[in-house]
Amino acid sequence: MKRTGTVNLPLHGGKAPRWLFNRMVKLAGEISDIIIYENGQDEFLRRISNPYWFQAFSCVLGYDWHASGTTTVTTGALKVAINPEEFGLAVCGGKGGTSRKTPGDIEKASDLFSLSSKKAEELINASKLSAKVDSGCVQDSYQLYHHCFFLTEKGDWAVVQQGMNDSYARRYHWLGEGVNEFVNEPHAGICCDMKGNDVLDLTASDSKETRKVSLDLVKDNPVHLERFLNKNPQRALAEFEQEFTMPEHHPVLDVDIGKAGMEVIRRAYEIQPGSYEELISLRGMGPKRIRALALISDLLYGTQPSWQDPVKYSFTHGGKDGFPYFTDRRLMDESTSMLKDAVEQARIGRKEKLYAIKRLKDFINE
Numbered sequence: 001m002k003r004t005g006t007v008n009l010p011l012h013g014g015k016a017p018r019w020l021f022n023r024m025v026k027l028a029g030e031i032s033d034i035i036i037y038e039n040g041q042d043e044f045l046r047r048i049s050n051p052y053w054f055q056a057f058s059c060v061l062g063y064d065w066h067a068s069g070t071t072t073v074t075t076g077a078l079k080v081a082i083n084p085e086e087f088g089l090a091v092c093g094g095k096g097g098t099s100r101k102t103p104g105d106i107e108k109a110s111d112l113f114s115l116s117s118k119k120a121e122e123l124i125n126a127s128k129l130s131a132k133v134d135s136g137c138v139q140d141s142y143q144l145y146h147h148c149f150f151l152t153e154k155g156d157w158a159v160v161q162q163g164m165n166d167s168y169a170r171r172y173h174w175l176g177e178g179v180n181e182f183v184n185e186p187h188a189g190i191c192c193d194m195k196g197n198d199v200l201d202l203t204a205s206d207s208k209e210t211r212k213v214s215l216d217l218v219k220d221n222p223v224h225l226e227r228f229l230n231k232n233p234q235r236a237l238a239e240f241e242q243e244f245t246m247p248e249h250h251p252v253l254d255v256d257i258g259k260a261g262m263e264v265i266r267r268a269y270e271i272q273p274g275s276y277e278e279l280i281s282l283r284g285m286g287p288k289r290i291r292a293l294a295l296i297s298d299l300l301y302g303t304q305p306s307w308q309d310p311v312k313y314s315f316t317h318g319g320k321d322g323f324p325y326f327t328d329r330r331l332m333d334e335s336t337s338m339l340k341d342a343v344e345q346a347r348i349g350r351k352e353k354l355y356a357i358k359r360l361k362d363f364i365n366e
Helices: 019-037 041-048 052-062 072-081 098-112 119-135 205-220 223-229 233-240 254-271 276-281 287-301 329-363
Strands: 005-010 089-095 143-152 156-167 167-176
Touching: 019 072, 019 329, 041 052, 041 072, 041 143, 041 156, 041 167, 041 329, 052 072, 052 167, 072 089, 072 143, 072 276, 098 119, 098 143, 119 143, 119 156, 119 167, 119 276, 119 287, 156 287, 205 223, 205 254, 205 276, 205 287, 254 276
Parallel strands: none
Antiparallel strands: 005 167, 089 143, 143 156, 156 167
16 A cells, blocks of 8 residues: 655744735635546545645645644645535535634535435544554654545545644545555555654554453453452563563553543443544543553563554745745745646637537538
């Protein structure tokens, strides 16, 4: 499978000035129009889900490669530029509180595209699961704060979402056509310029047994998990053998499960989830409890999860922060105008070709 995925970016201060954002909207609209006109909506999703293409795209719109807002402002410009009725493509969600409106945005787009209620539910579920996976199953210390969901009139989708950790941001890309299981290698790949240490990746193929045992632990009987509360297994074992040391990933803290967590696990036992996807989707099943189940699975049955960080530039008009040079407004306007003319000429040429074919048909019929 072709691998795309995430990208890490050092965050710079500042925001996009109004003059730049207005130009970003126009240029983003023309570029999107050309891609969709020439290659279709599916190709647009494939490109937007590729972190390298997305990064180059944001730079073409006037951002340097690690400017603050590379992700949020670019997707925001796309949301303004792309008219669902014209493009057959909708951009849902956004940054912070706007991301929580994603399900409503998806429902509106589904109604506009006349998608079935079942399909709309599947799309909303894809949105929620992609966010849950990147916050709970890929534990890389980045907190999600931006979620953008792209969907077409045919019901195809892609996700661009971002998490923050101190002065760095990590962007996660999903492409619906490449997702067979949300919890097993769901990203088309992962790319970044900074690799983390001891990242718990429960979506890796190497974590398959951990996912299976975690589910079994909950479905069998959660009572036996309580013996891990209020205890430090490493300290207790050290009392018997001073030289013995536990593997560094084994400690399970009381706070990881806790009394409230046990209630969540008991409810999960009553529901008897049929898959790991269903398990992590349950209300209250957050990163700490997902992690605790993975560690206990390893401790009891030796199902070692993956601790490898699943991770792996472009200037056209300059950047708003002046790197490598300040945005050239005139050049940006000329590029937008050129692309717009190219699209209009292509459409005129297509109409003339169709007219010629029609005239030929009429001539033959005569």
